[in-house]
Amino acid sequence: MTNRRDFIRISAYGAGALAMSGGFFQAVKAFSSPEKAVALSVDLTRTATYCEVCFWKCAGWVYKNEEGKIWKIVGNDEDQHCNGRFCPRGTGGIGNYYDEDRLKTPLIRVEDRGKQVFREASWDEAFNYIASRMNTIKEKYGAESIALFTHGSGSSYYTTLMKAFGSGNIAEPSYAQCRGPRDDAFLWTFGEEVYSPEITDIRDTRCLVLIGSHIGENMHNGQIQEMSDAIDKGATIITVDPRYSTAAGKSKYWLPIKPSTDIALLLSWIHELIYNEYYDIKYVEKYCLGFEKLKEHVKDYTPEWAYGITTLAPDLIRKTAREMADAAPAVIVHPGRHVTWYGDDTQRTRAIAILNALLGSWGRRGGFYRPAKATVPGYPAPEFTEPARLWGDLFPGLYGVATGVVSNALIDASIPENNPAYPVKGWIVNGTNLINSIPNQPNTLKAIQNLDLLVAIDTMPVEITGWADVVLPECTYLERYDALRASPHRKPALALRMPATEPLYNSKPGYWIARELAGKLGLDSYFPFTKQEELLDWQLKQIGSSLDEMKKTGVKTFEREADDLYFAPEENVVFPTDSGKIELYSAAFEGLGFDPLPRYVPHEEPPEGFYRLIYGRAPMHTFGRTANNPNLTDLMDENTVWINPKVAKIWGLVNDQYIWLQNQDGVISEFPIRVRITERIRWDAVYMVHGFGHAQKQMQRCYGRGASDTQLMTKVLVDPLMGGTGMRGNFVTFVIENTEKEASS
Ligand SMILES: Nc1nc2c(c(=O)[nH]1)N[C@H]1C(S)=C(S)[C@@H](COP(=O)(O)OP(=O)(O)OC[C@H]3O[C@@H](n4cnc5c(=O)[nH]c(N)nc54)[C@H](O)[C@@H]3O)O[C@H]1N2
Numbered sequence: 001m002t003n004r005r006d007f008i009r010i011s012a013y014g015a016g017a018l019a020m021s022g023g024f025f026q027a028v029k030a031f032s033s034p035e036k037a038v039a040l041s042v043d044l045t046r047t048a049t050y051c052e053v054c055f056w057k058c059a060g061w062v063y064k065n066e067e068g069k070i071w072k073i074v075g076n077d078e079d080q081h082c083n084g085r086f087c088p089r090g091t092g093g094i095g096n097y098y099d100e101d102r103l104k105t106p107l108i109r110v111e112d113r114g115k116q117v118f119r120e121a122s123w124d125e126a127f128n129y130i131a132s133r134m135n136t137i138k139e140k141y142g143a144e145s146i147a148l149f150t151h152g153s154g155s156s157y158y159t160t161l162m163k164a165f166g167s168g169n170i171a172e173p174s175y176a177q178c179r180g181p182r183d184d185a186f187l188w189t190f191g192e193e194v195y196s197p198e199i200t201d202i203r204d205t206r207c208l209v210l211i212g213s214h215i216g217e218n219m220h221n222g223q224i225q226e227m228s229d230a231i232d233k234g235a236t237i238i239t240v241d242p243r244y245s246t247a248a249g250k251s252k253y254w255l256p257i258k259p260s261t262d263i264a265l266l267l268s269w270i271h272e273l274i275y276n277e278y279y280d281i282k283y284v285e286k287y288c289l290g291f292e293k294l295k296e297h298v299k300d301y302t303p304e305w306a307y308g309i310t311t312l313a314p315d316l317i318r319k320t321a322r323e324m325a326d327a328a329p330a331v332i333v334h335p336g337r338h339v340t341w342y343g344d345d346t347q348r349t350r351a352i353a354i355l356n357a358l359l360g361s362w363g364r365r366g367g368f369y370r371p372a373k374a375t376v377p378g379y380p381a382p383e384f385t386e387p388a389r390l391w392g393d394l395f396p397g398l399y400g401v402a403t404g405v406v407s408n409a410l411i412d413a414s415i416p417e418n419n420p421a422y423p424v425k426g427w428i429v430n431g432t433n434l435i436n437s438i439p440n441q442p443n444t445l446k447a448i449q450n451l452d453l454l455v456a457i458d459t460m461p462v463e464i465t466g467w468a469d470v471v472l473p474e475c476t477y478l479e480r481y482d483a484l485r486a487s488p489h490r491k492p493a494l495a496l497r498m499p500a501t502e503p504l505y506n507s508k509p510g511y512w513i514a515r516e517l518a519g520k521l522g523l524d525s526y527f528p529f530t531k532q533e534e535l536l537d538w539q540l541k542q543i544g545s546s547l548d549e550m551k552k553t554g555v556k557t558f559e560r561e562a563d564d565l566y567f568a569p570e571e572n573v574v575f576p577t578d579s580g581k582i583e584l585y586s587a588a589f590e591g592l593g594f595d596p597l598p599r600y601v602p603h604e605e606p607p608e609g610f611y612r613l614i615y616g617r618a619p620m621h622t623f624g625r626t627a628n629n630p631n632l633t634d635l636m637d638e639n640t641v642w643i644n645p646k647v648a649k650i651w652g653l654v655n656d657q658y659i660w661l662q663n664q665d666g667v668i669s670e671f672p673i674r675v676r677i678t679e680r681i682r683w684d685a686v687y688m689v690h691g692f693g694h695a696q697k698q699m700q701r702c703y704g705r706g707a708s709d710t711q712l713m714t715k716v717l718v719d720p721l722m723g724g725t726g727m728r729g730n731f732v733t734f735v736i737e738n739t740e741k742e743a744s745s
Pocket residue numbers: 052151152154173174177178179337338430431432433434436437438439457458459460462474475476477615616622623624625626690709710713727
């Protein structure tokens with residue numbers, strides 16, 4: 001038997017070992033420590049960075065070899081996000097730099113949109129083109145008719161640019177396509193969101209409940225390390241997933257729930273806690289509001305009731321409720337991260353928030369800690385003028401609970417027949433591949449055809465660049481400065497990213513791009529420093545540090561101002577909610593016309609011969625952004641479709657056979673996908689990893705490899721509370737012979 005730690009350990013050359021091991025709980029042992037690397041060569045220089053391969057933003061060191069070429073990246077020992085270890089994707093980030101298919105120079109479209117015929121342009125020409133179109137849109141429709149879609153480090157510069165220009169229509173896919181519902185659910189319950197990195201105190205937990213969160217395939221670094229530590233210390237893991245995930249393999253209890261029925265399970269757990277008096281009575285009395293109403297609400301939601309819906313045995317539901325209560329308050333019912341599943345996601349994650357409140361885990365060791373965040377001052381710049389119209393004015397009355405800008409609302413407002421209150425006519429798209437990140441591709445493409453301007457800023461020739469009027473090549477994170485990382489954590493900390501080398505080709509850093517464009521728009525005063533390093537040095541000097549100091553340490557960690565990581569015993573906490581209490585019953589939701597307590601409402605079932613399409617992550621890739629990375633395609637270069645053996649038998653499918661998937665609306669996957677027959681998936685669903693099936697020929701390594709889940713998501717279950725795009729309401733069947741596709745191939 002392998003030792004418990006083995007599953008998490010990455011050996012030397014971690015990523016390679018990972019690929020061979022097949023099973024794996026993905027591991028976060030970087031292949032060497034900085035000290036060892038130095039010992040290998042005397043001439044190595046190291047520069048500080050934080051990783052951009054995913055949004056955990058681990059801080060690390062970039063080493064160059066004797067020829068001065070980027071050679072490897074390792075974790076920074078001081079960093080709370082990674083504790084000195086990078087995951088395989090972070091290690092493989094070098095491939096982002098070396099990828100020969102990168103965008104190399106600005107491009108301007110010369111034929112119809114989408115035909116992908118461009119001419120090379122100088123930066124100056126490209127900026128003049130964009131500025132002139134932006135000004136025309138502003139004159140005709142108002143500044144708010146330009147929207148920014150952005151993800152990643154450059155967001156802050158383009159946000160400044162947009163606000164200075166007069167538009168607040170700035171959306172990130174990490175809201176309505178990812179964690180928006182859970183952050184809103186926790187905000188409306190505890191008055192606080194769960195942030196990134198999540199404030200889950202996993203390292204000290206005694207019971208971790210994962211509802212769909214597939215930690216181990218979801219490679220968020222510190223979280224995996226803490227889960228490994230918790231397992232070593234004997235914590236119980238309970239995993240609820242229709243698929244036997246990597247985490248399920250490490251769990252004491254695997255609950256193979258019928259997909260889409262999680263709210264029923266959560267309500268029955270709440271029932272069990274309340275009616276057996278397993279809940280934290282003192283905590284609830286002191287801190288919570290609406291307990292009696294909750295108790296009445298869940299009266300009939302017994303495990304037997306939930307069994308009929310979830311297919312989970314009542315005894316299993318009872319036992320797991322007891323396990324949580326026994327561990328409380330050192331228990332975490334994980335809020336999840338990508339939670340836009342079925343359109344009732346705010347309510348599902350509200351049920352999770354309520355469970356945590358009943359268990360008294362919020363503010364307690366082994367539950368959720370209080371985060372602390374370092375701040376550096378912004379350089380004085382002119383005030384922004386408040387835009388006359390906001391995104392919420394586009395479709396009045398929609399999404400009353402939303403606390404972020406809903407990207408899909410901006411897309412819908414770009415389609416005239418939707419009758420938005422004012423039109424969106426221009427998109428600036430930075431670091432997000434909207435074609436593959438937003439479900440319902442036909443809708444996104446329709447919106448694009450109605451635009452007067454589409455600018456795509458990216459490092460790779462991804463799908464969205466093919467539809468752009470102007471493509472701007474940003475250099476990779478290894479070739480630039482960026483804003484200081486100041487994420488909340490147990491201790492406040494800052495991390496520096498600086499260039500390890502000059503940008504390749506004619507690519508440029510985001511700060512430079514935003515500043516130059518601002519210049520063309522007469523908005524220079526919002527970017528007072530010519531170079532970002534001057535700004536960073538100024539900011540750091542305000543807090544008694546300097547750029548030179550940060551270059552040496554990479555990370556600067558501060559002590560907390562108070563010893564308040566957890567609530568003190570009997571502490572009188574005023575929660576930042578309307579009532580100052582934890583709101584089990586949400587009068588605010590009620591006031592907005594939504595259920596004040598979560599309810600289970602059944603979802604549509606797959607039609608005969610169809611299976612629910614579910615999806616997730618592969619440990620060695622991040623969405624589609626690594627699909628062409630030479631180091632990571634070496635480890636995994638296509639996705640597979642997981643099919644239960646019973647289903648495979650009915651269809652006569654065999655392992656490794658290529659098939660096409662067809663969804664309920666008749667959409668057939670553009671490329672075939674390899675069959676993987678496995679007991680690890682329920683018979684009523686199929687599973688695939690997101691981020692494959694790229695249709696851009698310019699990305700030579702990933703073009704046509706595997707299938708795209710997004711293409712098959714023509715049905716979107718929009719969360720009426722906050723606009724999140726539920727993506728799991730699509731069903732697929734199998735196309736074994738595809739004469740049309742074969743004929744054309
Ligand atoms: N079908 C489906 N859709 C999903 C998901 C899913 O699982 N399935 N997941 C959802 C989730 S959880 C999220 S968070 C979103 C993520 O959505 P996105 O952030 O849009 O994800 P990516 O596809 O990785 O696109 C990122 C883009 O940024 C580019 N890029 C990488 N580094 C840089 C850089 O340094 N500068 C610039 N300018 N560009 C860079 C990449 O080349 C890529 O084109 O997708 C959501 N959409």
